[in-house]
Amino acid sequence: xxxxxxxxxxxxxxxxxxxxxxxxxxxxxxxxxxxxxxxxxxxxxxxxxxxxxxxxxxxxxxxxxxxxxxxxxxxxxxxxxxxxxxxxxxxxxxxxxxxxxxxxxxxxxxxxxxxxxxxxxxxxxxxxxxxxxxxxxxxxxxxxxxxxxxxxxxxxxxxxxxxxxxxxxxxxxxxxxxxxxxxxxxxxxxxxxxxxxxxxxxxxxxxxxxxxxxxxxxxxxxxxxxxxxxxxxxx
Amino acid sequence: xxxxxxxxxxxxxxxxxxxxxxxxxxxxxxxxxxxxxxxxxxxxxxxxxxxxxxxxxxxxxxxxxxxxxxxxxxxxxxxxxxxxxxxxxxxxxxxxxxxxxxxxxxxxxxxxxxxxxxxxxxxxxxxxxxxxxxxxxxxxxxxxxxxxxxxxxxxxxxxxxxxxxxxxxxxxxxxxxxxxxxxxxxxxxxxxxxxxxxxxxxxxxxxxxxxxxxxxxxxxxxxxxxxxxxxxxxxxxxxxxxxxxxxxxxxxxxxxxxxxxxxxxxxxxxxxxxxxxxxxxxxxxxxxxxxxxxxxxxxxxxxxxxxxxxxxxxxxxxxxxxxxxxxxxxxxxxxxxxxxxxxxxxxxxxxxx
Ligand SMILES: Nc1ncnc2c1ncn2[C@@H]1O[C@H](COP(=O)(O)OP(=O)(O)O)[C@@H](O)[C@H]1O
Ligand SMILES: [Mg+2]
Numbered sequence: 001x002x003x004x005x006x007x008x009x010x011x012x013x014x015x016x017x018x019x020x021x022x023x024x025x026x027x028x029x030x031x032x033x034x035x036x037x038x039x040x041x042x043x044x045x046x047x048x049x050x051x052x053x054x055x056x057x058x059x060x061x062x063x064x065x066x067x068x069x070x071x072x073x074x075x076x077x078x079x080x081x082x083x084x085x086x087x088x089x090x091x092x093x094x095x096x097x098x099x100x101x102x103x104x105x106x107x108x109x110x111x112x113x114x115x116x117x118x119x120x121x122x123x124x125x126x127x128x129x130x131x132x133x134x135x136x137x138x139x140x141x142x143x144x145x146x147x148x149x150x151x152x153x154x155x156x157x158x159x160x161x162x163x164x165x166x167x168x169x170x171x172x173x174x175x176x177x178x179x180x181x182x183x184x185x186x187x188x189x190x191x192x193x194x195x196x197x198x199x200x201x202x203x204x205x206x207x208x209x210x211x212x213x214x215x216x217x218x219x220x221x222x223x224x225x226x227x228x229x230x231x232x233x234x235x
Numbered sequence: 236x237x238x239x240x241x242x243x244x245x246x247x248x249x250x251x252x253x254x255x256x257x258x259x260x261x262x263x264x265x266x267x268x269x270x271x272x273x274x275x276x277x278x279x280x281x282x283x284x285x286x287x288x289x290x291x292x293x294x295x296x297x298x299x300x301x302x303x304x305x306x307x308x309x310x311x312x313x314x315x316x317x318x319x320x321x322x323x324x325x326x327x328x329x330x331x332x333x334x335x336x337x338x339x340x341x342x343x344x345x346x347x348x349x350x351x352x353x354x355x356x357x358x359x360x361x362x363x364x365x366x367x368x369x370x371x372x373x374x375x376x377x378x379x380x381x382x383x384x385x386x387x388x389x390x391x392x393x394x395x396x397x398x399x400x401x402x403x404x405x406x407x408x409x410x411x412x413x414x415x416x417x418x419x420x421x422x423x424x425x426x427x428x429x430x431x432x433x434x435x436x437x438x439x440x441x442x443x444x445x446x447x448x449x450x451x452x453x454x455x456x457x458x459x460x461x462x463x464x465x466x467x468x469x470x471x472x473x474x475x476x477x478x479x480x481x482x483x484x485x486x487x488x489x490x491x492x493x494x495x496x497x498x499x500x501x502x503x504x505x506x507x508x509x510x511x512x513x514x515x516x517x518x519x520x521x522x523x524x525x526x527x528x529x530x531x532x533x534x535x536x537x538x539x540x541x542x543x544x545x546x547x548x549x550x551x552x553x554x555x556x557x558x559x560x561x562x563x564x565x566x567x568x569x570x571x572x573x574x575x576x577x578x579x580x581x582x583x584x585x586x587x588x
Contacts (some may be wrong), residue, residue, distance in 0.1 A: 050463055074469030086464035088457050099457050102450070103469035151469060 001186055002047070002155055009046045009057035012046065016042040018210040019056070024155070024188050029181050031197040032170075033231055034207035040190040041083050044157045047188075048080045049073050049159055051203045058169030060155065062227045075103045079153035085144040089133025093124055095206070096132050096143055108151070110232050115148035120176070138169035145176060150195045155186045162193045194231035208229070237310050247572065254569065261546025269547050277422035282540045288497070290430035290474060290536020291435030293531035295490035296513030297520070297528035298442060299483025305459040306479050308378065313365055313386040315510020316392035317484040321358030323396050323501055329353045330495075332393030343412045345446040347492075355488035361392060362484030366477055379435045389506075397503035405501050407495040431493045438489055439529055446525060447483070455479050459523070508560070521577030539563055 001025040008066075009017040016039050034040050045051045045056060049070030058065050065073060070141045082101060083134030086189070088096050095221060096185055097117055101110045122144040127135060141161055162170040174196050181187050191197035198218045199232055207212040214224065221227050264270045274282075296318055303311045329350050333339040339346045369388045373381045414432055416423040446452035457465040458475045466472055494509065495501055512535065520531025539559040547558055570577060 030307060047453050048467060069471075070466045074467070080467050082464060082467060086461055086467070088460045088464065090460055091453065091456060095453055098450075099465075099468045099470070101452060103453065148467075208259050 001061060002188065003057075004043075004047065007053045007058065009042050009051055009053045013044075016055070016210055017046065020212055021204050022209070022212060022215070024186060026186055027181075028203065029125045029177065029189060029201045030206045031194075031201035032189055032207055033191055033194040033197055033227075035192070035230070037209075038205055038207040039160055039210040042210075044080060044159050044188070044190055045161060048078055048115045048157060048190075072095050072171060074151050074153075077152075077154035079148040079151045079155070080157040081144045081148045081159060081161055081205065083143075083163070085137075087132040087140045087143050087147070088093065090131060092129050093132055093135070093143055094128045097145050097150050100147035100216070105152060113150055113152075114223045117150070120146060120179075138172070141169070141173055142176075144172060145173070145180075146162045149180065149185070153185060155188065155192075157188050159186060159190045161189075162191065164195060166215070170196060192231075194227065198232075241569060243422075243433055244332055251573065257550065257559060258546045260499075261549035264551075265545055265549030270548075272544070272548065274528045274544060275421075278544075279541075280422040281424075282544060283537060284422075284424050284432075285428055286537035286540025288425075288431040288536070289540060290516075290533040291432055291439075292490050292493055292497075292509065292530025292532070293513045293516040294529045295435055295438060295486045295493070296509055296519040297532045298525060299487050300517040301520070301525060301528040302455070302483045303477050304517070305525075306455065307370075307374075307519070308369070309381050310385065310514070310522075311370075311480075312382070312510075312514075313388040313392060314487060314513075315506030316389050316396075316484065317362045317365075317506075318357045318487040318491045318494070318509060319501075319503065319506030320392055320396055321354035321356075321484075321488035322495050322505065323400050323405065323503065324357040325350045325354040325492060326501055327400050330408050331405075339408055340411045342456045343410055344550055347410075351489060351492050354492045358484040358488030358491065359481045359529070362480045362487075363527075365392075365479060370474065371476075379437045393503050393506070400503065402501045402503060407499045407501060409499065410496065413496060427497050431497060434489065438486060442482070442486065442525070445495055451475070451478060452529050455482075458540050460540040461571055505553075512563055513562050515570075517577075518567060518575075519570050519577055521579040527577055527579035534578075535563060535566065538566065 002021050004020060007017055007020045008015070020039070020043055022030070022032070032043060034134055044049065046053050049068060051064070051074075053066065060076060060078060063076075065076065065078075066074065088099065091099065093127065094114060097114045101113065118128065123139055123145065124142055127139065132140060135143070143146055143157075151163065161173050161177070165173065177187060177189065189192055189197055189201060190226070198221055201218045204216065204218050204221045205212050206221070214227065216220065216224065222232070251540065268283045285422070299314045299317065300311060303309060303314070311384065330339070330346070333346050333349070365388050369384050370381055373384060413427045416425050419430060447453060454465065454470045454475050457468065457470060457481075458472050463471050490509070492507070513532065516531035517528045519535060520527025520529070532563070539562055542562045543556045543559055547562075552558065
């Protein structure tokens, strides 16, 4: 579904991605784990078009996606939950969800999908007219996830959805990730919380200073000694 | 340990207290000691209403500054030229020919419609060209670069329109329907003031609806807050920025016609003073805030109209009515010193981060 081949991305002279190659198949949850500054966010930003790779290829459903502008990729079926959530704090919860459906024109269905989001996270429904910036971090994360789903993506990119959340809320978000996937959405999940990520994912990649150093089934990665040492806090 | 005495604090506090004392002194002298001319209640209402009318013009122009600042964090110093270009063009190409044909006062509403539409169209065209050609290529440049470019663009348009229409004053034709006053007994109001106020209020209400209720309005607010997140929603950020310029310019076009109706004389430099005043109003209200720009404009207009007869005359300053610009710019400086985020604005520092 998504194939990334030998991608190099730069910030000015900083070589952030040094030939990243990975693929995600239809229906999978694939996780990309790695420490701070490994290049996880840069990888997602390159996929969704916010950054242009200097070298390498990116195809989605067989089509070269580097030729599209970032905002055009939403209609192609790629959505992202950005790092730090990126909700519009001065828009209401409902308006945030409407923004998620920006490229759609089926008003009736958009309204139904907003209600569906409120069913999924009743706490959002209770706060539908509230400004998003006044909500707690967990509620904002629920909003960020449902907002991304409002575009009806086939591929959902998630950048550290558990960051800064209390353990209970981390569970809520990871349950949602499983549910979303069961409804047919393919997921590429970036995490520092390798423990949770490898539990929900089918496969995983380990990124280190801009390079993929390991890739395997999630269960195999869990048992891999280097992963245990570096990312799972086990000795 | 006691807090250390800071010289700057002392200077700022003396400045604050000094200004308050001066304003109070002048006001008391005026109202209770009868310094200067004596005014009736009717006169004061007159000052107030013409201040409101002038202020609503500032508000219309200020919205363009504030909306563009909202999406780009940039002060568009060429905005006064959007105002001027529309007003000059519609006067020369529409208003004067219509008057010559005798159509203007025969069908005033149709004429006004044509005049407004032309002004708005030209202002929008000027704004879009400026944004596409001068600003968009500099989107990733340091912030000082587009600022200086804006000043360059401002000069460009001034001399462009001077080339088109010459440098002498162009008269705006007189509308019979705006001639005279509404008489309310103790006071009366110029019909032009009423026209300006009513039009401005309608435009402000439409803008509020547009920004709050339409999809594009929501997109403008989303882009103002977070361009990357907006892009991830499928919003074309560049297009939204262009629309923001166009909306601001449309309001500047309306303001230009209202200005022409009130002052009835135009030239290529006419955008400068209202532009700076409106910028002051936008800063006063809190740049980036739409209600702030509206409030700031009205506030500035009223203070400019009431200040000179009230506290400046009370201080025995000669020719005080010519000093309203001093009031405006003093206020700009004071706001920048004491409350740079303006009346309704939030701290700038956190937005820039
Ligand atoms: N805006 C930026 N400008 C310059 N360098 C950056 C920028 N953002 C990230 N980097 C660098 O790129 C590398 C990868 O960063 P990032 O993708 O954010 O890592 P991760 O998401 O894995 O923590 C890091 O070395 C980081 O310092
Ligand atoms: Mg990151």
